[in-house]
Amino acid sequence: MATTQSGGLRWEHGLLALGLALLAVGHVQGLFFAPAEAMMGDVGRILYVHVPTAWADMLVYTACFGFAVAALWTGKATYDAAVEASAEVGVLYNALLLFQGSVWARPTWGVFWTWDPRLTTSAVVLVLFLGVLVLRRVIPEPERRLNLSAIAAVLAYVGVPIVYFSVKWWRTLHQPFSSPQTVDGSFITPLRLAAFGMIFLGAGLIGLRWRALRRGLERDLATPDLPAAAPALRLPGEAGGSAAGGAL
Amino acid sequence: MNEVAEPVATGVITGGWSYIWAAYGVTWAALLLFLGRALLLSRAPDPEPE
Amino acid sequence: MALSPTVILRQIGQILSKDLLIEWRARSRGFALACFALTLLLLFSFAVGADATTLRTHAGAYLWMSIFLSSTLLLAQSMAHEVEAGALDTLVLAPISPAALFFGKALANAGQLVLLAAVALPPVIALFDAPLRESPLRLAAVVVAGCLGVAAPGTLYAALTARLQSRQLLLPLLLFPLLVPCLLASVKATSLLMSGDPMHQVNAWLGLLLAFDLLYWSICGLLFGRVIES
Numbered sequence: 337m338a339t340t341q342s343g344g345l346r347w348e349h350g351l352l353a354l355g356l357a358l359l360a361v362g363h364v365q366g367l368f369f370a371p372a373e374a375m376m377g378d379v380g381r382i383l384y385v386h387v388p389t390a391w392a393d394m395l396v397y398t399a400c401f402g403f404a405v406a407a408l409w410t411g412k413a414t415y416d417a418a419v420e421a422s423a424e425v426g427v428l429y430n431a432l433l434l435f436q437g438s439v440w441a442r443p444t445w446g447v448f449w450t451w452d453p454r455l456t457t458s459a460v461v462l463v464l465f466l467g468v469l470v471l472r473r474v475i476p477e478p479e480r481r482l483n484l485s486a487i488a489a490v491l492a493y494v495g496v497p498i499v500y501f502s503v504k505w506w507r508t509l510h511q512p513f514s515s516p517q518t519v520d521g522s523f524i525t526p527l528r529l530a531a532f533g534m535i536f537l538g539a540g541l542i543g544l545r546w547r548a549l550r551r552g553l554e555r556d557l558a559t560p561d562l563p564a565a566a567p568a569l570r571l572p573g574e575a576g577g578s579a580a581g582g583a584l
Numbered sequence: 585m586n587e588v589a590e591p592v593a594t595g596v597i598t599g600g601w602s603y604i605w606a607a608y609g610v611t612w613a614a615l616l617l618f619l620g621r622a623l624l625l626s627r628a629p630d631p632e633p634e
Numbered sequence: 635m636a637l638s639p640t641v642i643l644r645q646i647g648q649i650l651s652k653d654l655l656i657e658w659r660a661r662s663r664g665f666a667l668a669c670f671a672l673t674l675l676l677l678f679s680f681a682v683g684a685d686a687t688t689l690r691t692h693a694g695a696y697l698w699m700s701i702f703l704s705s706t707l708l709l710a711q712s713m714a715h716e717v718e719a720g721a722l723d724t725l726v727l728a729p730i731s732p733a734a735l736f737f738g739k740a741l742a743n744a745g746q747l748v749l750l751a752a753v754a755l756p757p758v759i760a761l762f763d764a765p766l767r768e769s770p771l772r773l774a775a776v777v778v779a780g781c782l783g784v785a786a787p788g789t790l791y792a793a794l795t796a797r798l799q800s801r802q803l804l805l806p807l808l809l810f811p812l813l814v815p816c817l818l819a820s821v822k823a824t825s826l827l828m829s830g831d832p833m834h835q836v837n838a839w840l841g842l843l844l845a846f847d848l849l850y851w852s853i854c855g856l857l858f859g860r861v862i863e864s
Contacts (some may be wrong), residue, residue, distance in 0.1 A: 354620065363608060378602040382607045389611070397718035408860060421825065428618050432611050439607045441599040463811040470807065474800050483864035484794050487857050488808060494853060495812055498846055505838065525793065537615065541622055548626040 340563035342422055348543025351536045359533030362388070366526035373523070377442045384526050386436040390454070391533035396422055397461065399494060399542070404489035407482055411577050413553040414546075416482040420553075421545035425538050431461040453504040460499050464492035478556035640736045649730070649738025650745075653712060657746060664746070667704055668753045672823040673756055674700035674796065686690065686763060686805040692822035693764035698817060701751055706806045708750070712743055713796040722796075722862060726770065732859030736789065740851070744778075744785035751777045767830035776836070779843040780820035787812050795859045819843045 366384030372381025400422035407415035437455050438448040449455070468488045475481040637645075643733055657664055678696040682688055689696075716722040725735060753778075766773065791809045795801040823839035 343626055367604070367608070370713060377600065379603055381604050385608055385611050421820075426619075428614065432614055436607045439603050439610075445601050453698055460811050460814050462809075467804075467808045467811065471804065474798055474804065480864045483860050490857065491790070491812060491850075491853065493693065495815070498815045498842070498849065501772045505842070510733075541619065542829065544619075544622040544626050548622070552826050 352540030362529030382440040388534040390532035396426040399492035407486040417549035420502040432487030645734035653742035693762040696859035709792040713792040740789040747781035770825040773831040783816035790854040
C-alpha cells in the first residue's frame, strides 16, 4: 500500500500544469487578442471559457459513465474512486457552465435564464450527478456504495440524450430558437487552446481526487465487516470522511 | 478590437466587460479553489487503522 | 441462472399478482393515496388562483404533477414491505430471476399508477373544466405510457433507496430529475389531447414516451439484480 508516497510528483500534476498553461494562454488570447464577435461584441469572449467548459464537461461525464460500468463489472475500489472523482469534477464544470451561460445570456438575450435545450439539459444533468454524489455520502457500506452509486451514474448518463431531445422539442414546438453563430477562423485558436486546457485540467483534477479517494475506499472494501466503524476511522478533513460526516 | 463586422439585423452588443470578468473570474476562482482543495486532500497523511 | 422465457413470464405473473394482492388487501392505503392526489389537485388550484382560463390551460400539468408527487409514496411503499420483514432477502435466495422480480413489481406499480390517474382524471376535468377534444383512447394510451415511464426507474430507485436511512428524501431527489423527459412528454401530449391537436404533435410526444419507456424498462431490468443483491 502506497501510504507515504503522496508527496511526489505524478502524472496528474503534469496534466494539471499543462491544462492550466493551455487554459491561461487560450484565455489571454481570447480576452485581449481575438477580434470582437460580429453580433455579440466583446461579450462573445465569454464563449472562450463557456464552450470549452461544455466540451470538457461532456467528456468528464462520459468518463464517469465508463468508470461506473467498470466499477459494476469488476467491483474494484479503484474504479469506485474514479466514479466519485469524475462525478465531482463533472459537477464542478457543470455548475461553472450554468454560471457562465447565465452571465452570457444576460447581455445577449436580456435574461439570465432561457429554456435553451443545452442549458436546460445541463441543469437537469447537474441535479442528476449531484444525486449520485449525495447517494455516495449516505451509504456507509463500501460495497453497497460502489454498486448503487455506479447504477445511479449509469442511469443518469443514459438519460442525457432523451432529456436533450425532450427539452428541444418542448421549446421548438413553441418557437424557433436561434443558436450562437458558427465559429469563424480567427476564433478557433483560443477556443481550441482553452478546450484542451479544460480537458487536461479536468483529467488532472480527476487523477488527483482519484488517488486521494482510492486510499480510503480500498481500505473500506478490504474490511467490509466494519461498515459502521469505517467512517469514524477517517480524518475529518479527508473527502470520504467529510462525506460520511455529513450523513451521520 | 476594430474588426467588428456590421450588424445584420440587430445592434451589436457593446461593452459588457463586467459580465466577461465575472465569467472568467468565477471560473478561474472555482477551478483554483477545487485544485487547492484536491491538492490539500491528496497530501493528507493516511490515517493508521488501529 | 438460465431460465426459459416461459418460466420468467410465469414468475413475472406471480410477482405481479402477489404485489397486487398485497395492495388489494391494504386497499385503505390506496384510498389514502388517491385522497392525497386529489388534495394536490385542490392545492394547485388554490396556488394558481381561481382563474378559469389558466386552470383549463394547465389541467394536464396539474394531473401529471399530482401523479408524480403521489408516485414516490406508492413506489416507496411497494419496496417497504419487501424490506421490512426481510422478504427481499428470501426472494433473492429463491430461484426467481431478478429481471422477473423487477418486471413483476414494476408492472404492479404501473398498474396502480394508471388506476390513480383514472381516479384523478374526472376531478381534473370537473375542477379545471378541461375539455377533451381528441379521442379518449389516445388519452388512455398517453396515460399508460406515462405511468410505465414513471414505474420503471421508480421501481429501481425505490429498491435502491429502500434500505437507506434517508430514503424518503433520496427517492424523489434521484427519481424526479430522471423523469424530466417523461413529465414533459406526458404533460404536452395530455394538454394537446385536451385542447385539440391540429398539428398532429401528439404522436411525436407519444413516440418520445415510448422511447423513454423502452430505454428504462430494459436498462432497469438489467440492473435490478445488482440493486437487490447489494
